Amino acid sequence: MCLGIPGQIVEIVDVTQKLATVDVGGVKRQVNIACIVDESHPVAACVGDWVLVHVGFALNRIDAAEAAETLALLQQIAEAQGIPS
Amino acid sequence: MKYVDEFRDPQKAQALLQEIAQLSAQIHVDRQRPLKIMEICGGHTHSIFKYGLEALLPETIELVHGPGCPVCIMPKGRLDDAIALALNPEIIFATFGDVLRVPGSQQSLLQARANGADIRMVYSPLDALSMARDNPDREVVFFAIGFETTAPSTALTVLQAAAEGLPNFSLFCNHVRVIPAMEALLDNPDLQLDGFIGPGHVSMVIGSQPYQVIADRYHKPLVVSGFEPLDILQSIWMVLRQFATGRCEVENQYSRLVQPEGNTVALNAMAQVFEVRDQFEWRGLGYLSQSGLQMRSDYAAFDAEVKFTVPGRSVADHKACQCGEILKGVLKPWQCKVFGTACTPDHPIGSCMVSSEGACAAYYKYGRFSQAGAQFQKTPVPG
Numbered sequence: 001m002c003l004g005i006p007g008q009i010v011e012i013v014d015v016t017q018k019l020a021t022v023d024v025g026g027v028k029r030q031v032n033i034a035c036i037v038d039e040s041h042p043v044a045a046c047v048g049d050w051v052l053v054h055v056g057f058a059l060n061r062i063d064a065a066e067a068a069e070t071l072a073l074l075q076q077i078a079e080a081q082g083i084p085s
Numbered sequence: 086m087k088y089v090d091e092f093r094d095p096q097k098a099q100a101l102l103q104e105i106a107q108l109s110a111q112i113h114v115d116r117q118r119p120l121k122i123m124e125i126c127g128g129h130t131h132s133i134f135k136y137g138l139e140a141l142l143p144e145t146i147e148l149v150h151g152p153g154c155p156v157c158i159m160p161k162g163r164l165d166d167a168i169a170l171a172l173n174p175e176i177i178f179a180t181f182g183d184v185l186r187v188p189g190s191q192q193s194l195l196q197a198r199a200n201g202a203d204i205r206m207v208y209s210p211l212d213a214l215s216m217a218r219d220n221p222d223r224e225v226v227f228f229a230i231g232f233e234t235t236a237p238s239t240a241l242t243v244l245q246a247a248a249e250g251l252p253n254f255s256l257f258c259n260h261v262r263v264i265p266a267m268e269a270l271l272d273n274p275d276l277q278l279d280g281f282i283g284p285g286h287v288s289m290v291i292g293s294q295p296y297q298v299i300a301d302r303y304h305k306p307l308v309v310s311g312f313e314p315l316d317i318l319q320s321i322w323m324v325l326r327q328f329a330t331g332r333c334e335v336e337n338q339y340s341r342l343v344q345p346e347g348n349t350v351a352l353n354a355m356a357q358v359f360e361v362r363d364q365f366e367w368r369g370l371g372y373l374s375q376s377g378l379q380m381r382s383d384y385a386a387f388d389a390e391v392k393f394t395v396p397g398r399s400v401a402d403h404k405a406c407q408c409g410e411i412l413k414g415v416l417k418p419w420q421c422k423v424f425g426t427a428c429t430p431d432h433p434i435g436s437c438m439v440s441s442e443g444a445c446a447a448y449y450k451y452g453r454f455s456q457a458g459a460q461f462q463k464t465p466v467p468g
Contacts, residue, residue: 001155001183001442002128002234002286004312006088025087032211034241035350050088052289052342055181056209057238059351060289060342062088067341071091074315078100085096 004052006062009033015043022053033058088341092313093136101318102141108325109143119147121277122324123270123414125263126284127154127442128312134447136314146321149276149414150447152266152370153284155230155259156183156440157412160366161402163259164189166395170226170257171202173393177220179213180228182206187436190400210242217246217254226389229256234286236260236378237351240358243380243387255389258380261365263287264295265376269367271303275415280324282317283309285339290355292347296335304333311339358384366399368436369409408435411444418448425454 007024018034020043036051036058037043051058078085112120124130130150133139139148152158168189171178178194185195185206198204203223207213213227229239239256246254263284270276283296288309299307306327310320320338327334337343358380365377380388389395402409405423410416418424418437428434430446437443448454 001181001231001440002126002153002284004234004286004289032238032241034354035237035348038350050086052286054286055235055238056211057241059234059237059286060348063341064086067086067088067091070319070338070341071097074094074097074101074319077104078097081100081103083096083100083103085094 002054004054004059006050007053009046009049009051009058012043012047018043020046020058022051022058024053029053031056031058035059036061089313092311092315094315097315098318101315101322105146105318105322105325106143108322108329109145112325112328113145116145119145120279120325120328121147121149122280122282122321123149123151123278124282124317125151125153125267126287127157127440127444128286129153129282129284129310129317130444131442131447132312132314132317134451134453138314138317142321149278150411150444151270151414152367152412153232153263154437154440154442155232155235155261156187157408157436157443158261158266158367158369159184159187159230159259159436160368161190161400162366162396162398165191165400166397167228167257168192168194168197168202169395170389170393171197171204175224176203176393177216177223177225178202178204178228179207179216179225180204181208181230183440184228184230186433187439188433210239211245214242214246214251214254217251221253224253224255224392226393227254227256228259230259232261232263232284232287233290233355234284236359237290237348237354240354243358243384244354246387247384252386255387255392256380257389258359258378260359260378261367262361262376262378264298265373266367266370267299269370269373269376270413271299271305273413276413278305278414280305280327281307282320282324283307283335285309285311285316285343288337288339288343288347290348290351292345293335293337293343294345294347300333300335306333307335309335309337309339309343311342357381368402369412403434406435408437408445411437418445419453419455421445425449
């Protein structure tokens with residue numbers, strides 16, 4: 001029920017209604033982007049954003065730097081355990 | 086980066102499993118019983134089984150499956166109310182597919198549809214809103230279920246309906262809150278939990294800060310986790326590290342999506358449309374204070390419980406069904422008398438066997454029919 005799938009916003013469909021097209025693994029679907037829009041990040045700036053899609057809404061932007069940091073930590077653990085990547 | 090495959094890397098999983106085994110051995114030098122870590126969210130439960138994670142963990146770690154599946158915790162009485170609404174010939178009843186096959190006291194929504202009710206499956210509350218626009222001479226009621234992950238979507242849909250002045254759209258609101266359920270479990274003396282894997286997508290909305298009560302009042306470590314196998318293994322490792330260093334804190338493994346304060350837009354939409362109910366009934370947990378959401382009186386025009394009459398009765402579960410004990414983590418699915426025999430995904434007696442996120446459905450789908458099956462290939466602790 002709380003399933004969320006990462007996808008990338010490829011097009012703004014309606015600025016007023018805050019609707020965009022998101023590409024999820026090659027499947028394109030229209031989603032509402034109200035939850036990821038504010039004064040510092042207007043609708044037009046959302047193209048290219050990676051988001052978490054849940055029941056037709058982009059609920060949050062995925063933070064690329066944080067994801068990279070998590071993976072870097074896991075890489076360090078692998079190296080400490082002597083496991084080649 | 087696609088944010089999926091990178092978090093399924095087998096080498097990194099192997100490294101985490103080695104770390105977990107070493108930490109677990111260190112912790113269990115002076116412990117008599119397994120460390121019980123509850124994953125609240127049904128999405129985590131299914132990931133754990135899908136990737137076979139529980140079989141890769143040391144036998145000193147027991148994963149306990151929590152009540153974080155809104156379909157599983159839906160009490161029979163509320164389902165009967167939903168079916169009563171759906172049977173009203175004025176109404177098009179829009180619902181997520183997850184709940185269609187859950188048995189009510191007389192029938193399921195799917196059986197009600199076979200009996201003539203106009204029940205339509207949707208993937209988003211916005212689809213129900215489109216139905217209301219397309220059918221101005223009919224009432225459209227959306228069956229709003231889910232935790233705080235789903236509630237903002239419903240709230241934003243109501244705000245859209247209000248902005249458009251749509252008179253024929255309403256919600257049957259059954260949204261629930263995760264933290265009161267966790268507190269109810271922690272107050273239950275039958276269940277000795279040692280730590281929590283926190284629900285990542287609920288936390289994406291409410292943030293990680295609200296869990297501080299779990300660390301402060303109950304002294305349990307909690308790690309908010311993502312849903313990929315590396316996320317879950319890293320979260321287990323983080324819980325173990327807290328144990329090893331004598332800490333009880335709220336930590337956030339899922340920082341790529343979860344901020345401490347949550348999502349302000351989503352929280353504001355929820356606060357505008359919903360208020361906390363005094364109490365709400367949960368299957369297995371009974372009536373829990375402050376655990377559900379209802380619509381504010383400002384939005385009564387969009388509240389199906391105000392617009393229409395529902396029976397509003399509390400209905401006991403089937404005598405043989407032990408979903409309640411399974412939802413509390415007191416029993417494993419294979420310990421239920423009817424699991425896999427009278428109760429199967431094709432002929433479910435209880436909701437935990439229906440929902441794609443239910444613990445019983447997971448155990449059944451992945452062949453854990455007995456204690457032996459559930460513990461096969463458990464990793465011995467390194468001597």
